[in-house]
Amino acid sequence: MSRIVQKYGGSSVASAEKIKHVAGRIAARRRAGDDVVAVVSAMGDTTDDLIELAQQITSHPVAREMDVLLSTGEIVSSTLLSMALNEEGLDAISLTGAQAGIHTDEVYGRARIAEIETGRMERELAAGRVVIVAGFQGISENFDVTTLGRGGSDTTAVALAAALHADACEIYTDVPGIFTADPRVVPQARPLKDIGYEEMLELATTGARVMHARAVEVGAIYGVDILVASTFDASAPGTLIHKETTMEQGNKVRGIAHQDRIAKVTVRGVPDQPGIAARIFEPLAAANVSVDTIVQNASVENLTDLTFTVAPGDLEGALDVVNKMLPVIGGSSVVSAPDLGTVSVVGTGMASAPGYAARMFKTLFDNKINIEMISTSDIRITCVVDADKVGDAVRALHAAFELDRG
Amino acid sequence: MSRIVQKYGGSSVASAEKIKHVAGRIAARRRAGDDVVAVVSAMGDTTDDLIELAQQITSHPVAREMDVLLSTGEIVSSTLLSMALNEEGLDAISLTGAQAGIHTDEVYGRARIAEIETGRMERELAAGRVVIVAGFQGISENFDVTTLGRGGSDTTAVALAAALHADACEIYTDVPGIFTADPRVVPQARPLKDIGYEEMLELATTGARVMHARAVEVGAIYGVDILVASTFDASAPGTLIHKETTMEQGNKVRGIAHQDRIAKVTVRGVPDQPGIAARIFEPLAAANVSVDTIVQNASVENLTDLTFTVAPGDLEGALDVVNKMLPVIGGSSVVSAPDLGTVSVVGTGMASAPGYAARMFKTLFDNKINIEMISTSDIRITCVVDADKVGDAVRALHAAFELDRG
Secondary structure (H helix, E strand, C coil), X not given: CCEEEEEECHHHHCCHHHHHHHHHHHHHHHHCCCEEEEEECCCCCHHHHHHHHHHHHCCCCCHHHHHHHHHHHHHHHHHHHHHHHHHCCCCEEEECCCCCCEEECCCCCCCCEEEECCHHHHHHHHCCCEEEEECCEEECCCCCEEXXXXXXXXXXXXXXXXXXXXXXXXXXXXXXXXXXXXXXXXXXXXXXXXXXXXXXXXXXXXXXXXXXXXXXXXXXXXCCCEEEEECCCCCCCCEEEECCCCCCCCCCCCEEEEEEEEEEEEEEEEECCCCHHHHHHHHHHHCCCCEEEEEEXXXXXCEEEEEEEECHHHHHHHHXXXXXXXXXXXXXXXXXXXXXXXXXXXXXXXXXCCCHHHHHHHHHHHCCCCXXXXXXXXXXXXXXXXXXXXXXXXXXXXXXXXXXHC | CCEEEEEECHHHHCCHHHHHHHHHHHHHHHHCCCEEEEEECCCCCHHHHHHHHHHHHCCCCCHHHHHHHHHHHHXXXXXXXXXXXXXXXXXXXXXXXCCCCEEECXXXXXXXXXXXXXXXXXXXXXXXXXXXXXXXXXXXXCCCEEECCCCHHHHHHHHHHHHCCCCEEEEEECCCCCECXXXXXXXXXXXXXXXXXXXXXXXXXXXXXXXXXXXXXXHHHHCCCEEEEECCCCCCCXXXXXXXXXXXXXCCCCEEEEEEEEEEEEEEEEECCCCXXXXXXXXXXXXXXXXXXXXXXXXXXXXXXXXXXXXXXXXHHHHHHHHHHHHHHCCXXXXXXXXXXXXXXXXXXXCCCCCHHHHHHHHHHHCCCCCCEEEEECCEEEEEEEHHHHHHHHHHXXXXXXXXXX
């Protein structure tokens, strides 16, 4: 008998029919003898609908109230799934984040889990019940409802798996796993059998939106193996995210990630002295502009160029801030480009083996794709390119690194 | 400076526009210096929509899960109203039933409030905040969500007014108060200036569905004066439900209540001996048949007839039970009538003054309306009549008791 934590995303519980399907899967698992804790997201577009409702009231909803409002979406789906399991003849109970003992800090909209009190869940499991937990939410020290941010139900599931010492953590979604690239862009893309935590993190933060990055972090910290698999296709094995124990020979590139649209801002002629970066990025953070990649060129005559990327919707706000700061920091000019995208190759040990960067740049050159900006980590190389070249770049790199060959 | 508890019903918060209107009313009150606690129902048809969703999953939803599901409707409207108040520049906070400290027993679907811990509400009020409480819900000893039954937000409001020692309790709805009869049936019906708790209880339980009967009971027990008034017409004074302190001269009938459709079941030839009634009504309760009025005729030769009324939807279930019990209790036959209604005259002191019953019966006779069954309390006389005569009966009685004259 194993203890399993599962998570079903919004598209897996989008209708009464789909909820019944999920109940059938859980019931089969339970009848096979496993203890099951299932985390659910809100049904289909519920979260967007609730945001829309709030927007009809005010363009600046209070963050605390927004969290309480959004938390209801997951509560609704958790009760319906529990009803469906009871209808299947199983004993099941739904728990809100608060009832499941998920304690967080009080940063509304992107709270972090501080501690999980498992007492109630353990009692329900001991009583033979399937436990359904409303994902994406927790409770603060002050007994206020918090939410973990978009995709937070993944984090709920992985954190519960760690706290409950589960034997497995399974994330069910509408795709059969983590792909070598977005299959909508690369028809030859194929699901990976497994992938390391760090590789998954790089994929998640550079555009492969299958998993919430923080869920992967939690998995890495607590050593929770995470299976990402399809809710609807039980025959597909899915992808296991885990600590890589064998250093495979052969292809060290695991996947190609991309972002369709980003914008770039460059501050030119900035004096190369300590504290300059803070004087730009602190006011950007204060203005709620989320900065993605930052690159600073080598300085020439003690002047340097500082470039960063933002979501297109944040470009205007970023330019406001940077133009205001320009006289203070003594830069010469601000230039921006709105219609860019990124393409990244990701793989463990890539940096320790030579030639990957060169092959990436040559592939882009051969395909007449100009590189606007480069940034790298130990296991990732990202190039900023024209937005309308992103698809070509992903397909060319997928072929060049022979990812279609398995 | 007064402390006010207000309640806004589902039709008062049915849309973003209406929520903003309610926020405007609360803001005006707050700016005038009052402390305000506002209880809200779910938006418009939300509760029905959630029930429909559960029905798509199962025809027998687990009661505990149903309560969690339904409680989300009031949570949603409470957060939206809080956002709207913040948008108006006021400091406001929404609280769920649990956060408001509303402790109940564990009878899902019709829980009763056991105790209200006012600590959190008092702190928020002391901090100058408007407190919005999600109506209709509480929390059990086991930290499970419970609901108080249809119309339960009224009860929430009156109980909060009692627990917070509020100076006033105001129930805002889509009608301007308690009418002498349903204005859709009697165009001459007019709102009452005031009414006693017991009269209001009789009106509420015999068809005037403006107030939740349990809210009136709580008001009577704790001596909370309840103003029922219009959300949309601020010029209408509303009706004050309170302890009647003056015994008015003149018309002792305060209103005519009615029920459009009920069904009647008569068990004939029942041996008149102790325990017979229990042997009929216990299995009915076990089968979830809610019995309304019960009448037992005087026995003739130690045999009696036992008649009771039920909602039309419960008739089939009631007949199943009674026919099964007939051999056990030794009755001779069961007869039923499906298409009936009730009409009631209600007024304090009616029983102590002669002639009211006679005038009621004569009025019905003069209008060729046959009486199928009679039941009375100290302050109410109810006649069961043909369903299609209910409207005529209400109009005739409204005129006969001169209720249109004020």
